Amino acid sequence: MSITESSSHYNHLERMSVRELLENINKEDKTVPLAVEKAIPQIEALVEQLVPRMQQGGRLFYIGAGTSGRLGIVDASECPPTYGVPHDWVVGLIAGGDSAIRNAVEFAEDDREAAWHDLASYLPNELDTVVGIAASGRTPYVIGGLQEARKRGLLTGCVVCNPGSAVAAACEYPIEAVVGPEFVTGSTRMKAGTAQKLVLNMITTSTMIRLGRVKGSKMVDMQLSNKKLVERGTRMIMDELTIEEAEARQLLLQQGSVRKAVDFYRQQHARN
Known part of the structure; x- marks a missing residue:
């Protein structure tokens, strides 16, 4: 069984008081930054390959399903207002299409061909990068998309929360943030989702800084949208x-x- 699906360190959650629930969730959440810290060399390796490609006009694509796909869309959608970059510099794609952002689309993540089909409308090329996001590390939508992208010469990476996964094997630059069992068994929107969010923040923030979109510590190209x-x-x-x-x-x-x-x-x- 994968670590993300293994049993919680806690039992009888329904018997806990609200205070106990909150304190124990917080106790588990505290372990997430330490797991991400261990993955910094992997994050660095991906960003070092990503930046020069984007300097030459390449784009960053995220592909994922469920919570992982939504996190990629959130990170991508925040780049234009924060850094004043075009909307197609960083693109988030989710299994099942945009309707899956709000409502789960049954079995969409099981289609190995769908991710490349979704990417194809953007006319991807060898300067582009595809990062698969999958807490489990076994999502067919992500595996298929990475394999096809890699075969066609695109740079490939991933963010997963299990070691030695099929998603990691499908790409060149895997990032493994292993956070352990969830407080609610298998609920990867919790620690795994938090770890993925932190890693995505690190990828795009460091990339945008290296692309010159920050001066000092200031977002000097941010959109004046409010x-x-x-x-x-x-x-x-x-x-x-x-x-x-x-x-x-x-x-x-x-x-x-x-x-x-x-x-x-x-x-x-x-x-x-």
């Missing part, structure tokens, strides 16, 4: 240029991003 982000961008410009709020806000709204506003201001003052 008042909070306009205020954040205004503060960034104020701090960087030591100017008043009104001027900083006007610059930001005129230029459309923190980076462009700062560059424009400096160019204008260099001429004077």
Whole structure:
């Protein structure tokens, strides 16, 4: 039996008080960052291969089913607003299509041919990277997609929570975050899902930084999609240029991003 399906360290959960349930869930959650830490060399190996491909115009595709697929979609969808990159730089695909984001599609994950069919509409090429996400490490949708992508010369990686899995064997750069049994036996949306989320954060954040989408520690290319982000961008410009709020806000709204506003201001003052 796989580790993610093995019995919980706890029993008779229904007899626990709410406080006991919360404390024991939290106790298990504390082990997740340690499992991810052990996987850092594997994450590094994938990112080191991913970055130069994206610098040449390659894209990152996530493929997964259920919770794993949803996590890939969340990570992909947050890259454009956070880093101001095109929507097709990072793409999340889920078994069963977009309707599966909210409602499970029966047996969609068992179709080995479906992932490559889903990828094919994006006209993938050898500069692209496909990362399969599967807590169990045995999802046919993910295995088939990785095998076909690898056969066609794409870079392949994965994020799994069992060692020595079929998904890991199907790709070149496996990442194994082994978090152990779940608090509720087999409920991989818990520790395994948390580990996957942490790893995906690390992959895209480190990649975007290496692609120059962060300056200092600031999201200088973020999209100004709400008042909070306009205020954040205004503060960034104020701090960087030591100017008043009104001027900083006007610059930001005129230029459309923190980076462009700062560059424009400096160019204008260099001429004077």
